Amino acid sequence: MKKIDIRTVNVTQYLQPLREGGSLPAIVKADDGFLYVLKFRGAGQGKKALISEFIGGELARAMGLKVPELVFMNLDDSFSKTEPDEEIQDLLKFSVGLNLGLHYLSSAITYDPLVSKVDAFTASKVVILDSLISNIDRTAKNTNLLNWKDELWVIDNGASFYFHHNWQTWENHLTRTFPLIKDHVLLAKATVLEEASSAVKKLITKDVIAEIISKIPEDWLINEGDFLNPTEIRAAYNTFLNAKLAMIDELVKEAENAR
Template sequence: MNKIDIRTVNVVQYLQPLREGGSLPAIVKADNGFLYVLKFRGAGQGTKALISEFIGGELARALNLKVPELVFMNLDDSFAKTEPDEEIQDLLKFSVGLNLGLHFLSSAITYDPLVSKVDAFTASKVVLLDSLISNIDRTTKNTNLLHWNNELWVIDNGASFYFHHNWSTWENHLTRTFPLIKDHVLLEKATKLKEAALEIKKEINESIINEIVSKIPEDWLENEGEVLKPNEMRNAYITFLNAKLKMLDSLVKEAEDAR
């Protein structure tokens, strides 16, 4: 895997909210001319959802899964001042600073397990990735996958790493498997889990994990009242992911049994 180089761009135009998600992301235009889906730091789960989105997305990319480009997006306070909708106005006001954007895939459609096609190897990689990052939100109710140009694209990893919502107990999660994989939308099609595990062992290692975690913006880790300092949180994400990699065979068995 190459060095991770995340671009930082500025929001120049707020185009429209996407009201399907609870966190009210929006389509925006950046100063590089491209459109992005902007995930706001001021939304419900705050910067923790952005961290989950970022780590999960870059791990998916390391596994050669299709992921829209992720960028850091600067939002200034001018947008809140001109927004008439009070709910969006508050969201923009609380999101001034660095947010996360995903390149907007125009005309992409939501993955439908009854209609959309996906090969067994790709399905298996997504299932095991979600086991590794404890992603509780890739179900038939909310697939968080897109079909674009006849390919499956992985989006919305914001519900992963739920241990970070209570840092005082995060170490309890180091030895746990992920029973909720039984609800995964791609589990039925994931018939190549052992092959996918070999790919994960080949493509993801400690240095890649360190590289991804090192790119998390410092101020996303600075929340009042947290028991851990930012560098301790980085170490926790690294420790957690390395622990899950070592448990990969158990996660494969768990997913196979659930299927």
């Protein structure tokens, strides 16, 4: 099994906020010379959105989908001191430490279901991914997909794993299907779901899941008021994803019926 190697870089320049995102991500430059879209730990859903983004992105990559490189990004306290916008100033202040960056795809355009093209196999894999991770935010209203160099790229998985906002009831989600798949932007084009699920079963194994979850920074797993400790939280993500993998035929059937 291929080991996941996530680089850690330092933010050297805050360039501009992306105001179309509810959590106010930003384009930043890092000390490796590249531009990234920075997702902040101090934003609305906090570190849990970064965990969703990270697991969802690396699972998508393991499935053979196109995903911008994900990196851990250190942000120091110097940026908030020179930022004139109070909202952004607060965001920068509360995000000092380790954040998540996605490699910035220059000139990429947002996927438009009316004009953008995607093949049935790719569409089917994205639908299966979002069923497995309970992603409620890949709809026509907010596609969270990009077209870059004539290919579909998966971004923004931060609204997944919504069970982790209440650890006291997370086990209730283990046997649930995902009826909200009916609103998925790619559902109409996902016409080879069974073929895609056969591929996913070979690519996503217990070892792959465990490897991804092992790379979540310990610091992201510590939140005030959490019912579980970091070791228990890692185990919960593992248990959840393996439960969904075991239900993949049921999830595919649900998506087929919705389509």
